[in-house]
Amino acid sequence: MLTLDERLSAVVKELELGDKxxxxxxxxxxxANSAVQITKNPVYAVDISAECLMKARTLSKELLQEDDVICLVGDGLNPVKDKDVDTIVIAGMGAHEIVKILxxxxxxxxxxxxxxxxxxxVLRAFLQExxxxxxxDGVVKSGNKFYPVIVAEGIGYTRYTPFETYFGKDETEDLAEFIGxxxxxxxxxxxxxKGESLRKILAETREIEEYENQRNNR
Known part of the structure; x- marks a missing residue:
């Protein structure tokens, strides 16, 4: 297996044998290369940049997996819309970009x-709506940064509380440090x-205070 940081490890941990x-x-x-080893299936590696795909292709050759990592240049999910895929990983961009792709x-x-x-x-609101x-949906610390890792199904319903919209549904071991x-x-x-920006900041601050008060009263 490849050596992965905490963020990527949290992603591949959600993959299972047989996932496409x-x-x-x-x-x-x-x-993508880790997914081949876990799922025992070919994996599509998609990027809008041909240069980035060269990195993925080079790594697959080093791991003797070049036949199982299928590299496709293209935007979003378009390159795989007619492929045999049931699991989508998007782990390298902001929420607005992810929402647009979905x-x-x-x-x-x-x-x-x-x-x-x-x-x-923004992404949580989109998934809910x-x-x-x-x-x-929980936060993971990798290096000096914190990343939400969200696992969702394409059909169903989710309701987030205001606090969960900011910080996720699951109390991970890194959540307290992230909140701090x-x-x-x-x-x-x-x-x-000022104005709307200040209102949003104060709203998030209130959610943190309410959460901490509830935890202290448990």
């Missing part, structure tokens, strides 16, 4: 593993924010 995976925005191809697709898949690098609340069932860091950032932002 497409890694969208595959970049270096570590997820919105542009007229096909729903059995499983989605989504890791937005920023604005996770568009008939996705969220099975898991977020509180410091919000305090700094509030000191110079």
């Amino acid at each position: 995976v497409a890694d969208i925005g595959c970049d270096h191809g570590k997820i 919105s542009d697709s007229d096909k729903r898949y059995e499983k989605y593993i989504l890791v937005p690098h920023q604005h996770a609340d 568009n008939g996705f069932f969220v099975k898991k 860091m977020r509180k410091k950032i919000l305090k700094m932002l509030a000191s110079r924010a």
